Amino acid sequence: MSSGVSSARKFVEGRVVGLRPWTADLFSIQVEAAVKPFRAGQFGRLALPHDGEMIARPYSFVNTPSERPLEFHFIVLRDGPLTQRLANLKPGDAIWIAPQASGLMTLADIPAADYLWLLSTVTAIGPFLSICKTDEPWQRFKKVVLVHAVRYTSELAYQDIIRAIAAVRGKQFVCVPFVSREDTDFAIRGRVPQAIEDGRLAAHAGVSLVAASSQVVICGNPEMVKDTRHVLEARGFKKNRCSDPGQITVEAYW
Numbered sequence: 480m481s482s483g484v485s486s487a488r489k490f491v492e493g494r495v496v497g498l499r500p501w502t503a504d505l506f507s508i509q510v511e512a513a514v515k516p517f518r519a520g521q522f523g524r525l526a527l528p529h530d531g532e533m534i535a536r537p538y539s540f541v542n543t544p545s546e547r548p549l550e551f552h553f554i555v556l557r558d559g560p561l562t563q564r565l566a567n568l569k570p571g572d573a574i575w576i577a578p579q580a581s582g583l584m585t586l587a588d589i590p591a592a593d594y595l596w597l598l599s600t601v602t603a604i605g606p607f608l609s610i611c612k613t614d615e616p617w618q619r620f621k622k623v624v625l626v627h628a629v630r631y632t633s634e635l636a637y638q639d640i641i642r643a644i645a646a647v648r649g650k651q652f653v654c655v656p657f658v659s660r661e662d663t664d665f666a667i668r669g670r671v672p673q674a675i676e677d678g679r680l681a682a683h684a685g686v687s688l689v690a691a692s693s694q695v696v697i698c699g700n701p702e703m704v705k706d707t708r709h710v711l712e713a714r715g716f717k718k719n720r721c722s723d724p725g726q727i728t729v730e731a732y733w
C-alpha cells in the first residue's frame with residue numbers, strides 16, 4: 480500500500496461548500512468538517528475514495544484556527560491522483576479529512592526576532608495567510624515580510640486577503656511578489672535566492688535580511704526551499720531546531 484492510500488477509518492466525512500478557480504490549474508476549496516483544534520501554519524490530510532481505498536494528501540489550512548469553512552489552496556497536477564479529483568468536486572459533495580492536523584511550521588516553534596520573513600512558492604502562500612490573519616505575528620515581530628513567488632501574474636492568488644492584511648497592519652506588513660516568467664511593474668522578476676544574494680529582496684522589503692534580527696520560514700517548491708536555505712546559510716543563518724535554535728524553518732511540499 481502506498482503512503483498516500485489509507486483506510487477510511489482515519490478520516491471524518493465533510494462537505495465541499497465551495498471551489499474557487501484562480502487559473503485553469505489553480506484552485507481553492509472550502510470544506511465544512513469537524514476537525515480538532517489546530518495552529519495557524521499546520522496542515523490537514525484531505526482524502527477521497529478510489530477503488531475501495533482512500534487517496535490522502537497533506538494540504539495546509541488557509542483559514543485561521545477560528546475561521547470556518549476550512550480552506551485549502553491547490554494546483555491540479557497532470558496525472559495527480561488526488562488533485563485531478565479535487566478539482567472536479569462540487570458544493571455538496573463529500574470529502575474526507577483527518578481530524579487531527581499536523582506540522583511544525585507554526586509560530587510556536589519560531590524564536591523571537593525583529594523581522595519575520597515568510598517565503599512561499601505558489602500554493603504555499605496558504606499557511607502564511609493563515610498565520611498573518613492571526614494576531615500573533617503582529618504582537619511578536621516589528622515587521623512581517625510575505626514573499627509569494629510564482630511563474631505568472633495570474634497565479635498571485637488571494638490579493639483580496641493580502642490587501643485586507645495590509646489595510647489593518649499598515650507599515651508592519653510588506654508583501655513582495657515574485658513573477659519569474661513575465662515582466663510586471665510591481666513584482667521582482669526572477670527567483671528568491673538570487674534576489675537575496677543581489678539585495679533586491681531586502682530593498683523591496685525595506686528591511687535588511689540578516690541573521691541577528693530575522694526569522695525566515697520557507698515553504699513550497701523543495702528546490703526553492705533548498706536553494707534559499709543554502710543562500711541564507713552562506714550569510715550566517717542556520718536551521719532552527721528545538722534543541723538548537725536558529726533562524727530558518729522549512730516545509731517542502733513535495
Ligand SMILES: Cc1cc2nc3c(=O)[nH]c(=O)nc-3n(C[C@H](O)[C@H](O)[C@H](O)COP(=O)(O)OP(=O)(O)OC[C@H]3O[C@@H](n4cnc5c(N)ncnc54)[C@H](O)[C@@H]3O)c2cc1C
Pocket residue numbers: 522536537538539540551552553554556558559560561562563582601602603605730731732733
Ligand atoms: C506538509 C505538506 C503540505 C502540503 N500542502 C499543500 C497545499 O497546501 N497545497 C498544495 O497544492 N499542495 C500541498 N502539498 C502537496 C500535496 O500534498 C500533494 O502532493 C499535491 O496536491 C499533489 O497531489 P496528487 O495526488 O494530485 O499528486 P501526487 O502524486 O501527490 O504528486 C505528483 C507530483 O506533483 C508535484 N507536486 C506535488 N505538490 C505540488 C504542488 N503543490 N505544486 C506543484 N507541484 C507539486 C511533485 O513532483 C509530486 O511528486 C503539501 C505537501 C506536504 C508534504
Ligand SMILES: NC(=O)c1ccc[n+]([C@@H]2O[C@H](COP(=O)([O-])OP(=O)(O)OC[C@H]3O[C@@H](n4cnc5c(N)ncnc54)[C@H](OP(=O)(O)O)[C@@H]3O)[C@@H](O)[C@H]2O)c1
Pocket residue numbers: 502504505554555556557600601602628629630634657658659660669670671672700702703704706707
Ligand atoms: N502552476 C500551475 O498552475 C501548474 C499546473 C500544473 C502543473 N504544474 C506543475 O507543478 C510543478 C511546479 O509548478 P509551480 O507552478 O508550482 O511552480 P514552481 O516550479 O514551483 O515555480 C514557482 C516559482 O518558484 C520558482 N522556482 C523554481 N525553482 C526554484 C529554485 N530552485 N529556486 C528558487 N526559485 C525557484 C519559479 O521560478 P522559475 O520560473 O524560474 O522556474 C517560480 O517563480 C511543475 O512541474 C509544473 O509543471 C503547475
